[in-house]
Amino acid sequence: MADPLQSFPGYALRRAASAMMTEFSARLAPLGLRYAETSAMVLIEANPGTTASQLGRMLDIQRANMVPLLNRLETAGLISRQPIDGKSHSLSLTPAGQVRLAEAKTVIDTFEHWLIARVPEEHRPHLKPALDALWLGEG
């Protein structure tokens, strides 16, 4: 079966991302965490006291969609919200959240190493710079 799609870098990009996200989600599932939840927790740990809006901007998630995400994390006892000024809330990890995130971080590390190991050595150093140019590059 002829597959002309395989000649397109854009198609390869999508398929690769999709395959890797499937794998990553599967590894995260035992912790009861989703992909987006985990990234939120990583950012909250790195920036204690951030607000939902700031988080959404960093993750490129709409303000409105942060609500259910953070609700899940709060209900699970992993994060807590505290009023900053009557409008914004300050986000931080609970002790349980810190424990869970530590577990998640070993999953992340293992996964990232596994991912990089999949790409042939000659190409390895080029992957991240190329991807960064795609999503961070000017314009």
Added chain:
Amino acid sequence: MADPLQSFPGYALRRAASAMMTEFSARLAPLGLRYAETSAMVLIEANPGTTASQLGRMLDIQRANMVPLLNRLETAGLISRQPIDGKSHSLSLTPAGQVRLAEAKTVIDTFEHWLIARVPEEHRPHLKPALDALWLGEG
């Protein structure tokens, strides 16, 4: 704001793919086509007479999810289904489908060139091989 996520290739992969798919979809929108519909049409043209199941296997789309996709294309008059053996249907592009796909192909070409142009020259030759290893690689 500290963003530890930016150090992960996996995160960059996801963000890059998401950014590129947003751009691609926007370019396809004027033609009234979605991403998945377009890839289906490309494969149908390259393999006239394929069935929905085969298509789904190539695109990694569940059989069940092919139904609404192909229904849309058929309703739009872009593809036609003909019984092969009472169980399978043979898929092919209608004349209108061929015209539409030709338009889509110029969009694809422009997009793919634009995408590659975004990555710095040194990394350019490595992107596709690296991505292919990620989604096609053994295991």
Added chain:
DNA sequence: GGTGTTTGTTATATAACATAACAACATTGG
């Protein structure tokens, strides 16, 4: 020729993401 598999399909559920509206609040420019 009966058993197991494949096909297209329906129904249904979930995740991710988008938009619009809103009240409460903060900021700032005059």
Added chain:
DNA sequence: CCAATGTTGTTATGTTATATAACAAACACC
């Protein structure tokens, strides 16, 4: 000071992509 403007968290709602389970009809093969 205060009026105009923008921000925050939130609800409600819709769309797209994707997943599973079930089904009848048809096929393959031994």
